[in-house]
Amino acid sequence: MRGLERIVLDQPFFAGLGPEFGGAISGCARNLRFAAGEYLFHESEPANEFYLIRQGSVALELHSPGQQPVVVATLREGDILDGSWLVPPYCWTFDARASELVRVLGVDARCLREKCEADHDLGYELMKRFAGAMGERLRAMRLQVADVYRPRRS
Amino acid sequence: MFTGHDAREARNGGQALSPDSLLPLPVRVGRIRPEMADVATLELTPALPFAFAPGQFNMLYVFGLGEVAISVSGDPARDDRIVHTVRSIGAVSSALARLRRDRVIGVRGPYGSCWPVAESGGSDIIIVAGGLGLAPLRPVIYRVLSRRERYGRVILLYGARSPAEILYRRELEAWRRRLDVDIAVTVDHATADWRGNVGVVPALIPRTPVDPDHAVAMVCGPEIMMRFTVDALRQRGLAMDRIFVSMERNMKCAIGLCGHCQFGPAFVCRDGPVFRYDRIAPFFDTREI
Numbered sequence: 351m352r353g354l355e356r357i358v359l360d361q362p363f364f365a366g367l368g369p370e371f372g373g374a375i376s377g378c379a380r381n382l383r384f385a386a387g388e389y390l391f392h393e394s395e396p397a398n399e400f401y402l403i404r405q406g407s408v409a410l411e412l413h414s415p416g417q418q419p420v421v422v423a424t425l426r427e428g429d430i431l432d433g434s435w436l437v438p439p440y441c442w443t444f445d446a447r448a449s450e451l452v453r454v455l456g457v458d459a460r461c462l463r464e465k466c467e468a469d470h471d472l473g474y475e476l477m478k479r480f481a482g483a484m485g486e487r488l489r490a491m492r493l494q495v496a497d498v499y500r501p502r503r504s
Numbered sequence: 505m506f507t508g509h510d511a512r513e514a515r516n517g518g519q520a521l522s523p524d525s526l527l528p529l530p531v532r533v534g535r536i537r538p539e540m541a542d543v544a545t546l547e548l549t550p551a552l553p554f555a556f557a558p559g560q561f562n563m564l565y566v567f568g569l570g571e572v573a574i575s576v577s578g579d580p581a582r583d584d585r586i587v588h589t590v591r592s593i594g595a596v597s598s599a600l601a602r603l604r605r606d607r608v609i610g611v612r613g614p615y616g617s618c619w620p621v622a623e624s625g626g627s628d629i630i631i632v633a634g635g636l637g638l639a640p641l642r643p644v645i646y647r648v649l650s651r652r653e654r655y656g657r658v659i660l661l662y663g664a665r666s667p668a669e670i671l672y673r674r675e676l677e678a679w680r681r682r683l684d685v686d687i688a689v690t691v692d693h694a695t696a697d698w699r700g701n702v703g704v705v706p707a708l709i710p711r712t713p714v715d716p717d718h719a720v721a722m723v724c725g726p727e728i729m730m731r732f733t734v735d736a737l738r739q740r741g742l743a744m745d746r747i748f749v750s751m752e753r754n755m756k757c758a759i760g761l762c763g764h765c766q767f768g769p770a771f772v773c774r775d776g777p778v779f780r781y782d783r784i785a786p787f788f789d790t791r792e793i
């Protein structure tokens with residue numbers, strides 16, 4: 351098994367994925383690194399790749415003119431960035447900044463979308479995993495939005 | 505394994521301040537430490553040694569104004585002081601947070617059940633706190649760290665609203681410098697100058713290196729946060745009888761008479777505030793009980 355294929359199948363996010371699918375994903379993948387402070391992408395840029403964090407942490411930010419960006423989440427090793435590549439308009443909805451040295455597996459979005467269209471079993475396996483990850487993120491976001499630590503009168 | 509934990513067992517060698525009556529005893533305010541804009545920690549100086557078990561609470565009485573239930577948040581090994589962390593919410597708590605040194609307030613207690621610290625010997629301990637929920641859990645941390653050899657891994661997961669609202673920050677930093685405690689702190693919101701984690705505290709649980717079959721979790725914070733945390737702990741593999749939560753309800757008499765703090769078949773003041781989760785699971789998600 352080739353190096354990237356092994357790396358893909360070793361990721362917890364792809365746990366249970368058959369080796370035939372690992373080959374398909376690794377065929378669209380490459381290793382990347384980002385220095386601390388470097389942006390992986392900015393809001394509204396085309397989501398041409400999605401990233402699986404292999405090492406380090408990434409801050410998801412929303413920018414506001416004249417103010418410090420607001421950090422909405424920190425993603426770490428094993429986390430996926432993000433689901434924007436799956437659905438049109440295939441654009442990022444936030445900024446992503448490397449909080450420290452970050453190594454990621456970058457997967458070409460168009461390459462993988464074409465493979466998913468050709469092989470629906472591959473598409474379904476990916477959809478299951480992304481839906482689960484995005485569902486967890488949504489649940490966490492709800493808790494953040496609820497602002498539960500805000501002082502409340504009983 | 506974890507049976508009931510009678511609050512009366514907590515009073516070995518110490519003095520309870522009139523726990524069985526409604527009469528508060530006068531206690532002088534020693535030191536006041538501002539924690540954040542609307543939160544202060546009071547150190548009270550009792551006339552007699554005061555013993556409590558981690559998880560218990562006192563009723564604090566501001567003469568002429570009223571009473572409020574506040575968890576004891578100090579070191580259970582120190583019987584020469586009574587420590588409470590108070591947030592200004594209503595008239596009484598606001599008055600408590602504005603107290604000056606040498607003022608006198610009324611105290612009765614301690615009341616309620618306690619965290620299963622002694623019973624958890626040999627287990628990994630996971631302490632999950634949200635916001636001011638760290639205050640009722642701080643005595644657990646003191647007790648566990650003072651007897652560190654009795655426990656397996658000790659993990660503290662703490663979530664706050666923002667970096668400016670992290671409670672007991674200096675102590676958290678001091679504990680983090682120890683080599684035998686794992687501490688993760690996260691905040692719900694931050695600006696880019698915060699270099700720590702941003703996210704909700706339950707999201708820290710999947711990465712927690714713990715053996716679920718030999719771990720005990722103690723959880724305190726807003727109920728929504730506790731619901732999410734219990735879900736995450738159960739997904740991590742902890743059984744319901746290994747999870748303990750501290751409930752909060754409007755408490756008036758604190759001795760199980762008035763019914764204000766009724767929670768299903770239990771009274772929070774008498775049967776809680778610390779509950780083993782399997783015993784209250786049927787009521788935990790109920791909207792109105």
